[in-house]
Amino acid sequence: MELVRDITLILHFIGLAMIIGPFLVQMRAHSGYYFGWVMTGSLVQLVTGLLLTGLAEMGLADDPDMAVNHTKIAVKSVIATVIVIAAISAYRKQKKLAGGDNERKLLPYLHTAGALAIVNVILAVVWTGVVR
Numbered sequence: 001m002e003l004v005r006d007i008t009l010i011l012h013f014i015g016l017a018m019i020i021g022p023f024l025v026q027m028r029a030h031s032g033y034y035f036g037w038v039m040t041g042s043l044v045q046l047v048t049g050l051l052l053t054g055l056a057e058m059g060l061a062d063d064p065d066m067a068v069n070h071t072k073i074a075v076k077s078v079i080a081t082v083i084v085i086a087a088i089s090a091y092r093k094q095k096k097l098a099g100g101d102n103e104r105k106l107l108p109y110l111h112t113a114g115a116l117a118i119v120n121v122i123l124a125v126v127w128t129g130v131v132r
Contacts, residue, residue: 001055008051015044016117019083023114031103035094038113039087045117046080060130072127079120086112 018041022034053073060066090109097103 005055008048011044012048015041019113019117023110033106033110035087035091039091042084042087046084049080067131069129069131072129076120076123079116083113083116
């Protein structure tokens, strides 16, 4: 079971890198945003985050005094869902743009996805995941 958790956690980190990497690299770019990477990373983050929650629930099932912090999971899941929506919206709008159109108007989507991913990292580190 520990191996499954480790692999899921590695995939979760890779998904995070696929969001924050393009965000940091392309913050000042005028075009050519990699929303495909951000969209894929956000979907990987959401799915693996839910899998990690399920694995944590299974691991704590034998201890009646310990439980997963469901408030934290709900907040992080809502943020992750907003990131997915922003990434998919931007990806679809980018595909509709003609070659000469200004992609700069897609920058708020990139900022939203990247900033919220950083917020989710902060919440993951600062907010305790298990309650007694």
